[in-house]
Amino acid sequence: MAFAATELQFLQKNGFTGKQMAVQLQCSPSLNYKHLRSAGMPMRQKYDTITDAELEEHISSLHSNHSNAGTEVRSLPNWLLWSFPITTND
Numbered sequence: 001m002a003f004a005a006t007e008l009q010f011l012q013k014n015g016f017t018g019k020q021m022a023v024q025l026q027c028s029p030s031l032n033y034k035h036l037r038s039a040g041m042p043m044r045q046k047y048d049t050i051t052d053a054e055l056e057e058h059i060s061s062l063h064s065n066h067s068n069a070g071t072e073v074r075s076l077p078n079w080l081l082w083s084f085p086i087t088t089n090d
Contacts, residue, residue, distance in 0.1 A: 005039045012036070018043050 003025055011021045022032040036042055050058075062069065 003035050005041075008036055008039055008041055012041055012043070 007025070008021070011024060016024065018033055018036075019029050021036075022029040025032060027035075033043060
């Protein structure tokens with residue numbers, strides 16, 4: 001059972017999930033994913049195609065919009081730790 005690449009492209013571009021595509025094409029989801037991969041249209045990209053410069057720009061934007069994000073690690077405050085004492089049944 002082979003599918004035309006145009007059928008796969010149409011369904012993929014119109015937001016069908018892999019399972020929905022399989023129902024539409026009357027095949028199993030695994031066979032659908034196999035045909036998508038062989039047509040060079042995997043449902044999920046393993047790696048993003050963003051360049052290093054674009055990544056740096058995105059990170060810089062995040063840091064400027066959220067200046068405290070990722071700059072410090074906080075532990076629970078002592079008062080919260082004291083509120084929930086650990087008990088044992090010895």
